[in-house]
Amino acid sequence: MGIFSGIFGGSKDEDGKEVSEIPWKPLNTIAQLEDIKKQSNARPQVIFKHSTSCGISRMVLNMFKSGYGLEEGQMDFYFLDLLANRDVSHEVASVFGVMHQSPQLLIVKNGVVVVHDSHGSISDIKLEQYI
Secondary structure, three states: OOHHHHHHOOOEOOOOOEOOOOOEEEOOOOHHHHHHHHHOOOOOEEEEEEOOOOHHHHHHHHHHHHHOOOOOOOOEEEEEEOOOOHHHHHHHHHHHOOOOOOOEEEEEEOOEEEEEEEHHHHHHOOHHHHO
16 A cells, blocks of 8 residues: 555554554645545545654554444545645644644534544544444
């Protein structure tokens, strides 16, 4: 999976248990936000805002990955590298009316954010509820 395999590691967690691979799409342009809003009318869109230099963000990402269990095509998943795309991160906050935090997870449905959270609370979001 190229660059993402380097960021996200293999398909096993630290305990050697299998982890479902999340089909990440890189979110690196402001123009993609309009596409995300439109696509959210057909199925939920997930944005994961991650700071690649933050240990807490890495830990939350690993927790999110280990709890992932959706079937392919139920949601689209966008990965936003905050350090490389600060302008996109600021625009996410503006477009969706959600104060910026890191790490942060947003679920967009019918053009609006239906749930968002940050830090350890991300693992409390049950993706299945938003399909």
